[in-house]
Amino acid sequence: MSIGRDSITGVVLAGGLGRRMSADGQGTDKGLVTWRGQPLVAHAIARLAPQVASLLVNANRSLDDYRRFGRPVIADAIDGFAGPLAGVASALRAAETPWVLSVPCDSPLLPTDLAERLGAAAIECGTRVAVARTPDGAQPVFLLVARSLEPHLSAWLTAGGRKIDAWYRELDPAFADFADASAFRNINTREDLDALR
Numbered sequence: 712m713s714i715g716r717d718s719i720t721g722v723v724l725a726g727g728l729g730r731r732m733s734a735d736g737q738g739t740d741k742g743l744v745t746w747r748g749q750p751l752v753a754h755a756i757a758r759l760a761p762q763v764a765s766l767l768v769n770a771n772r773s774l775d776d777y778r779r780f781g782r783p784v785i786a787d788a789i790d791g792f793a794g795p796l797a798g799v800a801s802a803l804r805a806a807e808t809p810w811v812l813s814v815p816c817d818s819p820l821l822p823t824d825l826a827e828r829l830g831a832a833a834i835e836c837g838t839r840v841a842v843a844r845t846p847d848g849a850q851p852v853f854l855l856v857a858r859s860l861e862p863h864l865s866a867w868l869t870a871g872g873r874k875i876d877a878w879y880r881e882l883d884p885a886f887a888d889f890a891d892a893s894a895f896r897n898i899n900t901r902e903d904l905d906a907l908r
Contacts, residue, residue: 714830714855718809721763721826722802723755724795724852725816726771726787740773741898742816751898754819756780762826764808768816769798788865794873795852796864803861815852817898828887829855836885845892851875853895 725742742752752768760766768784770777777784785805787797795813802811810833812826822828825843832855833841839857843850852875856864860882867878889895 712831712834713827714810714834716762716826717764719763719826719830719855720802720806720808720811721759721766722769722785722798722806722811722813723752723759723766723782723816724769724798724813725752725777726769726795726798740770740776742768742770743773743776744817744898746819746898751819752777752816753780755814755816755821756782758819758821758823759812759814759825762823763812765806767802767805769801789868793868794875796873796875796878797868799854799856799875800861800864800868803856803858803864806858809858811856811858813852813854813856815897818853818895819898820894820896821853822889822891822894825853826855828889829853829885832885832887833857836883838883838885840879840882840884842879842884842886843889843895844886845889845895847892847895849876849886850889850895851879854879 743750768777768782785801789797829841841855843853
């Protein structure tokens with residue numbers, strides 16, 4: 712048993728600074744960096760969209776560029792590039808489904824059964840948060856969250872919280888185990904991009 716596709720809104724998180732990806736350390740828009748002829752965000756959208764009822768893109772700059780992918784674009788409600796959880800909070804506010812599934816824009820090989828397996832873990836454990844886990848450990852940005860947690864998360868962010876695992880640790884999360892850690896590989900640097908090619 713799992714949570715049905717129609718109950719989940721996906722969000723691709725592309726709101727970071729991408730400092731490690733730029734040569735000068737000033738940052739670059741990682742979601743728009745090309746891999747295999749397409750921007751990274753396009754790969755994430757293609758893999759996540761079939762798993763969810765609707766899909767959002769979280770971005771804090773280059774908004775018109777992200778709108779070209781045909782999905783609603785939402786920005787963080789908190790200024791200053793507050794991290795992935797700020798994007799998750801914005802998605803929880805925007806979603807019309809009971810659940811939101813977040814993925815980063817820089818993991819183009821994300822599992823095509825991510826929603827199904829995270830949903831099954833949440834149902835089995837009776838919890839409102841499920842996190843992907845590989846032999847390398849938890850993959851905290853690959854997160855299924857009940858929309859009912861929006862007030863809790865917003866209050867946590869307002870109080871200065873930023874780390875994803877510190878937030879969900881309070882909520883007795885479920886974990887869905889994936890054997891293939893490479894599916895969660897993310898591209899933080901130009902070297903990572905070259906290695907994945």
